[in-house]
Amino acid sequence: MTRHLSLARSGEVLVYLLLTVVGLVAVVMGRGYGITIEGGRVGPGMVPVVAGGSVAVLSAILLAQAVRRAAAEALDAVPVLDSVQDADDQETDIFGRTEKERVRQLWTVFGLLLATLFLVTWVGFLIAFGLFIFVVSTFVEKRKPLGSALVAVAACTFIYLVFELFLRVPLPQGLLGV
Numbered sequence: 001m002t003r004h005l006s007l008a009r010s011g012e013v014l015v016y017l018l019l020t021v022v023g024l025v026a027v028v029m030g031r032g033y034g035i036t037i038e039g040g041r042v043g044p045g046m047v048p049v050v051a052g053g054s055v056a057v058l059s060a061i062l063l064a065q066a067v068r069r070a071a072a073e074a075l076d077a078v079p080v081l082d083s084v085q086d087a088d089d090q091e092t093d094i095f096g097r098t099e100k101e102r103v104r105q106l107w108t109v110f111g112l113l114l115a116t117l118f119l120v121t122w123v124g125f126l127i128a129f130g131l132f133i134f135v136v137s138t139f140v141e142k143r144k145p146l147g148s149a150l151v152a153v154a155a156c157t158f159i160y161l162v163f164e165l166f167l168r169v170p171l172p173q174g175l176l177g178v
Helices: 002-010 012-033 046-076 080-089 099-123 125-140 143-164
Strands: none
Touching: 012 046, 012 099, 099 125, 125 143
8 A cells, every 4th residue: 555545545634634624714804803902901813813723733743644654654654455454453542442433533523613604694603502512422333312512602602701701702603683
């Protein structure tokens, strides 16, 4: 198997590259809102800059690790039968997931995140974010629905308290006005 095939097969590299770009875009857009406002107070662009920068840096680190790991696997690869190679792919992590399952979960979360971004325009940020947390927790991570609902409500409440009440930064409301 060549280095390029192992990179394309894993899907990790593409996802981490996309997340790095998304993080950088958030930094650029956040700076447009202003990181600080009069009196040196936190501006509406501070959180997007910090969050986007964190996503970009962490994704870039994971991207480098994925590329290094794929390159090392390609160098160590010895031509073997596909059935033997498939057996190697079945190594599980501490949660009992194979690499194929982890990559599928990563793509699922990425797709759900994109769907959430589109959903924000209709139902508003808080509802879209709460649904995202609930769906990922329940269906991707296979947690109990009640616990997932509690986590989603707690996360939405925290976001509301921080942005709407403390920072007085309005969240997107969507067509429903929520």
